[in-house]
Amino acid sequence: xxxxxxxxxxxxxxxxxxxxxxxxxxxxxxxxxxxxxxxxxxxxxxxxxxxxxxxxxxxxxxxxxxxxxxxxxxxxxxxxxxxxxxxxxxxxxxxxxxxxxxxxxxxxxxxxxxxxxxxxxxxxxxxxxxxxxxxxxxxxxxxxxxxxxxxxxxxxxxxxxxxxxxxxxxxxxxxxxxxxxxxxxxxxxxxxxxxxxxxxxxxxxxxxxxxxxxxxxxxxxxxxxxxxxxxxxxxxxxxxxxxxxxxxxxxxxxxxxxxxxxxxxxxxxxxxxxxxxxxxxxxxxxxxxxxxxxxxxxxxxxxxxxxxxxxxxxxxxxxxxxxxxxxxxxxxxxxxxxxxxxxxxxxxxxxxxxxxxxxxxxxxxxxxxxxxxxxxxxxxxxxxxxxxxxxxxxxxxxxxxxxxxxxxxxxxxxxxxxxxxxxxxxxxxxxxxxxxxxxxxxxxxxxxxxxxxxxxxxxxxxxxxxxxxxxxxxxxxxxxxxxxxxxxxxxxxxxxxxxxxx
Amino acid sequence: xxxxxxxxxxxxxxxxxxxxxxxxxxxxxxxxxxxxxxxxxxxxxxxxxxxxxxxxxxxxxxxxxxxxxxxxxxxxxxxxxxxxxxxxxxxxxxxxxxxxxxxxxxxxxxxxxxxxxxxxxxxxxxxxxxxxxxxxxxxxxxxxxxxxxxxxxxxxxxxxxxxxxxxxxxxxxxxxxxxxxxxxxxxxxxxxxxxxxxxxxxxxxxxxxxxxxxxxxxxxxxxxxxxxxxxxxxxxxxxxxxxxxxxxxxxxxxxxxxxxxxxxxxxxxxxxxxxxxxxxxxxxxxxxxxxxxxxxxxxxxxxxxxxxxxxxxx
Numbered sequence: 056x057x058x059x060x061x062x063x064x065x066x067x068x069x070x071x072x073x074x075x076x077x078x079x080x081x082x083x084x085x086x087x088x089x090x091x092x093x094x095x096x097x098x099x100x101x102x103x104x105x106x107x108x109x110x111x112x113x114x115x116x117x118x119x120x121x122x123x124x125x126x127x128x129x130x131x132x133x134x135x136x137x138x139x140x141x142x143x144x145x146x147x148x149x150x151x152x153x154x155x156x157x158x159x160x161x162x163x164x165x166x167x168x169x170x171x172x173x174x175x176x177x178x179x180x181x182x183x184x185x186x187x188x189x190x191x192x193x194x195x196x197x198x199x200x201x202x203x204x205x206x207x208x209x210x211x212x213x214x215x216x217x218x219x220x221x222x223x224x225x226x227x228x229x230x231x232x233x234x235x236x237x238x239x240x241x242x243x244x245x246x247x248x249x250x251x252x253x254x255x256x257x258x259x260x261x262x263x264x265x266x267x268x269x270x271x272x273x274x275x276x277x278x279x280x281x282x283x284x285x286x287x288x289x290x291x292x293x294x295x296x297x298x299x300x301x302x303x304x305x306x307x308x309x310x311x312x313x314x315x316x317x318x319x320x321x322x323x324x325x326x327x328x329x330x331x332x333x334x335x336x337x338x339x340x341x342x343x344x345x346x347x348x349x350x351x352x353x354x355x356x357x358x359x360x361x362x363x364x365x366x367x368x369x370x371x372x373x374x375x376x377x378x379x380x381x382x383x384x385x386x387x388x389x390x391x392x393x394x395x396x397x398x399x400x401x402x403x404x405x406x407x408x409x410x411x412x413x414x415x416x417x418x419x420x421x422x423x424x425x426x427x428x429x430x431x432x433x434x435x436x437x438x439x440x441x442x443x444x445x446x447x448x449x450x451x452x453x454x455x456x457x458x459x460x461x462x463x464x465x466x467x468x469x470x471x472x473x474x475x476x477x478x479x480x481x482x483x484x485x486x487x488x489x490x491x492x493x494x495x496x497x498x499x500x501x502x503x504x505x506x507x508x509x510x511x512x513x514x515x516x517x518x519x520x521x522x523x524x525x526x527x528x529x530x531x532x533x534x535x536x537x538x539x540x541x542x543x544x545x546x547x548x549x550x551x552x553x554x555x556x557x
Numbered sequence: 558x559x560x561x562x563x564x565x566x567x568x569x570x571x572x573x574x575x576x577x578x579x580x581x582x583x584x585x586x587x588x589x590x591x592x593x594x595x596x597x598x599x600x601x602x603x604x605x606x607x608x609x610x611x612x613x614x615x616x617x618x619x620x621x622x623x624x625x626x627x628x629x630x631x632x633x634x635x636x637x638x639x640x641x642x643x644x645x646x647x648x649x650x651x652x653x654x655x656x657x658x659x660x661x662x663x664x665x666x667x668x669x670x671x672x673x674x675x676x677x678x679x680x681x682x683x684x685x686x687x688x689x690x691x692x693x694x695x696x697x698x699x700x701x702x703x704x705x706x707x708x709x710x711x712x713x714x715x716x717x718x719x720x721x722x723x724x725x726x727x728x729x730x731x732x733x734x735x736x737x738x739x740x741x742x743x744x745x746x747x748x749x750x751x752x753x754x755x756x757x758x759x760x761x762x763x764x765x766x767x768x769x770x771x772x773x774x775x776x777x778x779x780x781x782x783x784x785x786x787x788x789x790x791x792x793x794x795x796x797x798x799x800x801x802x803x804x805x806x807x808x809x810x811x812x813x814x815x816x817x818x819x820x821x822x823x824x825x826x827x828x829x830x831x832x833x834x835x836x837x838x839x840x841x842x843x844x845x846x847x848x849x850x851x852x853x854x855x856x857x858x859x860x861x862x863x864x865x866x867x868x869x870x871x
Contacts, residue, residue, distance in 0.1 A: 097765040098820060101582040101609065108595045198739030244645075244701040246613075252618060253649065257612035323730070377736070378752040379729045386583035386729070389801050392592050396829040400752025464608055502866055504726075511723045512739055 062184060065412025069420055073114050078417045081118035082424050085125015086432075089132070090508075092139045092270050092451060093458020095262045096126045096384045102461070104391060109228070112395035113410055117417040119391040123384055124367045124418060127327060128425045131168040131360050132436055136160055139275045139451055142266040144327035144363040146493055147216070147335045151348060151355030158351050162437050167305045167353060168360035169429040175313030175361030176422045179368025182317050184415055189403070191376040194321040195527065197514060202323070203505025206498045206528040208533030213332050213498075216493040218337070222489045227482075231495020232502075241500075242507055254467040261325060262462055264496055267472040268489045270455045272479020274448045279387065292307075295434055297353075305357035308338050312361030319362070320369025323381040323503055327363040327370075332494055334362035375399050375411065378473050417540030569629055569806045570603040576796070578634045579610040579618020585748060587729070589662055589794045589810065589828055590634045593814075596823040600816035614638055614700070616648055616661050623655040627801040628808050630771050632659065635797045637704050640849050645702055645866045653850055657802065658842030660814045661795040663827060664835035665746045666766025667708050668778060670759040672735055680716075680784045683742070687718035695721045696742040697731035702866050705744040707853070708765050708790035710860040712744075715786050735759065747775055748831035767788040770833060790856075793835070795842055811839050 068074060088099045100122055107115040130142030135152035148168065155164040182190070197205075214228035215221055237248045238258025249255035297305065312334040319330035338358040339348045348355050373381045378400030380386040391401055397410065404411050439447065459472040482489050506520075513519040521530060572731035574597075578590045588608045597605035599773050612688060615638045619714035622633035639652035649780060650656075669680075672675040678684040687694050698705035713720040725731040725739050728749035735743045736758060741752075747770065753759045761778045767789055769776055798807070817823055818836045827834050837845060 097582060102589060105607070195737035197732055198734055198737050241726045242701065243869055244614065244724075244866060245702075253613055253617050256617065323733075350793060377733065379733045380727075381581070381733075383581075383583075386581075386727075388584040390588055390591070393588055393830055394595065394826075396826065398752055398829070398831070399721070401756030401758060402752065463612070464610055508723055508725070511721055514692070 056106070058184060061408060061412045062416060064409065065460075066412030066415075066420075068113065068409050069117065069417035073111060074117050074413065074417060075420070076123050077110070077114040077118040078421050082123020082125035082128075082421045082428065084118075085122040086129040086425065086428060087125075088122060089126040089129025089141050089145075091454050091458065092133050093143045093262075093266050093455035093461075095142065095462060096123055097387050098458070098461040099126070099234050100384075100391060104394065107391070107395070107497040110395075110410060112397055113413055115395050116392055116397065116410070116414055117421075119388055120371070120418060121421050121442070122413060123388060124205060124364070125425055127363050127367050128169065128172050128429055129448065131356065131525060132165060133451070135164045135168070135356070136440055137277070137447070137451065139270045139455070141324065142327075143261050143368075143493070144326070145360070146265055146269055146490060147331045148356055149269060150289030150335070151215075151350070151352050154349070154351035155353065155356065156440070159294065160301075160351065160353075162433050163297040163301050164353065164356050165433040165436060166296050166430065167301065167357050169426060169433070171305065171357045171361035172307040172364040172429075173422055173426040174309050175316055176368060176425075177419070178310070178313035179317050179320070179365030180418055180422065181370055182365075183368050183418075187372045187376045190321055190402075191372050193444060194373055194381075196376075197322060199505045199508035200520045200523050200526045201505075201529070202501050202507050203520070204529040204533075205322070206501035208504055208529055208536075209329070209333070210494065210498045210502065211533060212536055213336055213494045216332065216336050216490060216494075223487050225430045227487060227489060227491040228495040230522075231393060231492035232499035234264070234492075235496045235499035242504060254465065255462060257465075259471065259496065260462055260468070261328065261493070261497060263459055263468050263471055264475055266455050266459050267475025268479035268482075268492065271452065271476025272483060272489070274452050274455075275476060275480040276462040276483055277444055277448050280485065295437065301353050304353050308334075308341075308354045308358035309361045311337060311341070312358040313365040315358075316362030316365035316367075320366035321372060321381075325382055325497055326366040328364040328493075328497055330366040331359035332490075371418075375403060375414075377401060378403070388519065388549045395427045434499065447522065487498060562593075569809055570601060572607050572630065573604045573634060574630050575602065576605050576607050576632045576634060577618045578607055578611070579611065579615035579622075580634075581607050585665075585746060586634050586636050588748075589827075589832065590718070591818055592823060592826045592830065592837050593662065593796070595747075595826065596817050596820050597813075600820065601810075601813040606867050614642055615669065616642060616701075616757060619652050619656070619716075620649045622799055623650040623652065624798070625799050625802075627786050627799040629798060629802055629806040630812075631799065633797050635795045637792045637849065637853075639797075640846065640853055641702060641704065641707070641857070642807060644854055644863055650772075653826045653846050655715045655800055656797040657800050658837075658839055659791055659796045659798055659811050660806070660818065660839065661837035661842045661845065662818060663794050663832045664668065664766075665748075665792040665794070665832065666764050666770060666780075667705060667746055667790060667792060668750045668761050668765070668775070669708075669712065669763045670750050670754070670761045671741060671744065672738060673758055673760050675760070677762065678760070680786070681761060684716045684718055687716075687720065691719040692721055694718075694742060695723050695740040696744060697723045697725050697734055698744050699725055699728045701732055702857075702862060704792045706792060707860065707862060709742075710862055711790060711856055712763075712781065712786070712788050715781075715788050719814060729796050732843070746831075747772070747833075751831040767791075772808040772828070772831070774831070776855070782815075793845075795837070864866050 129143035131148045133139045133141045134145045140146045152164045239256040316330040319392040320326040338354040374385045378547045454486040625631035696709045728745045764778045766782045
């Protein structure tokens with residue numbers, strides 16, 4: 056087969072010692088970026104760009120890509136161990152990963168997320184290998200009206216992920232949308248709700264909010280409970296790995312997550328984060344025991360952690376076959392490529408096949424390396440839990456704040472991380488779960504932009520906008536889902552009434 | 558060896574020089590900065606360190622440089638936005654007078670492109686179509702008030718046709734919407750068009766520069782002027798320092814930067830990015846800032862862009 060030959064050629068490029076070494080360095084740095092809360096992929100690659108100037112271009116690209124996909128492997132580690140997400144894409148993993156850790160199943164959760172990442176990462180890569188050019192073309196069919204409908208349906212379906220009341224969740228999502236309107240409006244160039252403060256023009260970065268609400272917020276929560284440290288059962292070596300039952304429950308979510316992540320990854324926006332939320336919602340809906348979600352359901356770790364990895368592979372498709380970055384992390388990868396004199400685009404595959412296939416082959420190898428690196432580390436990470444909280448948490452705080460500063464090199468951002476940290480702490484106290492806020496913050500701007508641009512494209516007619524074929528399909532799916540929810544809620548309500556004999 | 562050559566009074570540069578890029582990592586201006594960074598240390602005697610301070614269409618980063626001490630250790634990447642931003646409303650500094658140019662590195666002639674399977678092969682075809690179907694053609698650009706938007710509006714006004722503008726967040730986003738057929742025209746810099754042009758996905762109808770470009774991929778694109786329209790709109794990138802550099806520092810710095818720009822490796826790297834090196838020294842750059850200021854003040858008023866933005870700001 057033609058592609059197989061090309062891939063074999065790619066492998067021969069990627070196993071040249073210097074390339075293999077770059078791949079290893081890349082995935083190691085990536086793992087570190089993922090594990091350390093606050094350090095995000097974009098700033099890590101930006102920081103390392105100058106060090107790559109002397110490197111061979113293929114080796115440099117392999118390293119940057121390694122950092123990128125590697126960072127999504129480690130993201131779940133701190134989510135599971137201390138409820139602090141290492142990456143925005145692992146926020147949702149806290150919901151069930153942390154409860155699992157509390158029950159002494161941290162090792163299992165870490166293992167499942169590493170294996171899920173590997174399986175889904177590989178699914179994504181197979182998609183990338185076989186279908187890159189046609190899929191990239193298909194993704195272009197999605198214009199602003201289509202994003203608007205996706206964001207709308209996503210907001211409605213995803214804001215009710217967690218167990219708390221629908222009203223509280225909706226409120227959090229709305230606050231997230233409101234926060235997303237602060238700053239320089241990317242379309243009109245007008246500053247909104249900034250009160251003349253220049254730094255607010257930048258708006259609130261997703262990572263800043265995630266670090267504050269979940270990172271610092273959790274550190275504060277942990278410190279107020281420091282005396283009454285929950286008794287984490289000491290973990291025996293054999294308990295580090297998943298039981299047969301945990302395996303059986305995880306395998307389908309891994310594949311489902313892999314496919315969901317791949318599809319979401321083809322679209323613009325922070326795909327890894329969005330796909331992890333979608334996968335979580337999907338698993339909750341498909342599960343036979345939805346009541347376990349939020350209390351340590353392993354599907355809630357397996358699905359999202361798989362989804363964010365295959366999303367990463369899929370985001371490489373528009374980058375490599377069109378030369379168009381659809382998210383922040385691929386934009387910085389594109390910079391890395393261009394600084395080394397490589398311009399991805401439709402002709403990359405034909406003009407530089409050794410580079411294209413070498414890079415893809417290195418990603419297969421990198422995924423295997425990541426699995427090999429991550430599985431033995433689980434034992435080490437679980438030991439971290441033995442560190443007293445009054446030593447561990449200040450360290451986590453230092454790392455988080457350093458990372459927050461590095462995003463925009465701004466002290467102003469640090470103030471906000473701390474502000475949102477206190478807010479997150481207070482919200483948890485009064486029973487608000489902040490993850491719908493993140494969904495509002497991510498999807499709000501997509502919704503607004505899609506509507507504004509979409510309306511211009513459709514000559515100002517909302518009817519023309521919602522009757523475009525794809526838009527109409529997505530909106531109908533949303534409507535059916537809402538109706539379905541409403542009906543189940545109503546029958547439940549009816550049944551309770553009958554039981555109570557009112 | 559170098560120590561002997563330099564008199565004791567001018568030890569500059571003694572430490573790494575910071576180059577602030579007032580936009581995010583990954584943009585066109587960031588790439589220019591990093592290409593400079595790559596070749597800088599051999600010619601400047603000290604490394605140049607790029608730091609991104611994004612936000613506020615460049616104003617956050619430029620504010621920082623404008624208020625930094627003029628010692629030659631804090632520099633800014635500049636673009637035509639330093640001229641444009643103050644035209645749309647009060648900014649903290651009037652950048653053209655709070656900063657002084659050290660060099661212009663590159664000049665970008667923007668390209669007007671359409672999807673390859675559109676029936677328009679010349680500017681004339683498109684203008685004729687637009688006259689028959691007013692408002693139907695939508696053009697994309699990366700940001701209201703930016704030079705790409707200014708070019709689009711200037712073209713529409715000069716050709717006396719009605720085009721609707723659609724703002725996007727980046728050139729890449731505008732390009733993917735063009736390829737998907739959601740908009741019909743884009744005005745983008747050569748680097749953003751190059752790969753699609755090479756692959757035959759888009760057609761370039763006109764170039765915003767005074768002269769044609771030399772790169773063979775772009776050399777066939779006629780300018781607006783050749784096609785009878787008085788439209789010239791160029792963007793550029795350069796390096797500036799806070800106003801009031803000591804004469805000797807300024808001299809060493811501008812000589813050092815010139816050496817970087819003359820370096821064949823630097824030129825090759827820029828060419829790879831689809832960028833043409835167009836060096837101007839400190840004095841010529843300053844003259845250009847003045848001319849651009851006068852020209853653009855007139856343009857943004859005549860096209861109604863300034864008015865549009867000001868009313869929205871209220």
